[in-house]
Amino acid sequence: MVIAPIGLGLDALDKMGADVHLGYPVLADHISDRLYVMVPAGTGHTAQGRSMRVLSRNQQLLLPCTPHGTAAAHWISAPRDNTPPLLQADTVALALRQLGQRQVAEPFRV
Numbered sequence: 001m002v003i004a005p006i007g008l009g010l011d012a013l014d015k016m017g018a019d020v021h022l023g024y025p026v027l028a029d030h031i032s033d034r035l036y037v038m039v040p041a042g043t044g045h046t047a048q049g050r051s052m053r054v055l056s057r058n059q060q061l062l063l064p065c066t067p068h069g070t071a072a073a074h075w076i077s078a079p080r081d082n083t084p085p086l087l088q089a090d091t092v093a094l095a096l097r098q099l100g101q102r103q104v105a106e107p108f109r110v
Contacts (some may be wrong), residue, residue: 001037001047004032023077030071
C-alpha cells in the first residue's frame with residue numbers, strides 16, 4: 001500500500017507499534033514523498049482513502065537491490081530471510097484513520 005506523505009505513514013507504523021527493526025518490508029520514496037508498506041495480496045480493499053491507496057495487480061514497483069537503497073529511495077525496514085508476516089492493510093488503514101486529525105494539504109495523487 002502507498003501512503004503519502006512519508007511522515008504520516010511513519011506515524012501510523014509508530015501508532016501500530018510496528019518496529020521497523022523487525023524487517024517488515026517498508027520502502028521510502030523520497031522523490032515522491034511516499035511510503036510503500038508491503039501487505040498481503042488481496043487485502044488492500046480496506047486501505048483506500050485520502051492519504052493511502054493500494055497498487056493494482058498491473059502496476060509495478062521498482063525496489064532497491066541493496067538493503068540500504070539510495071538517496072532517492074531506501075528501505076525503512078528491509079525484508080530479511082526471517083521476515084515477520086506482512087503488515088495487515090486494515091490495521092495500517094485503521095492507524096491512519098486514527099491519525100485523522102493530521103490533515104494532508106492535498107488529496108493523494110497517483
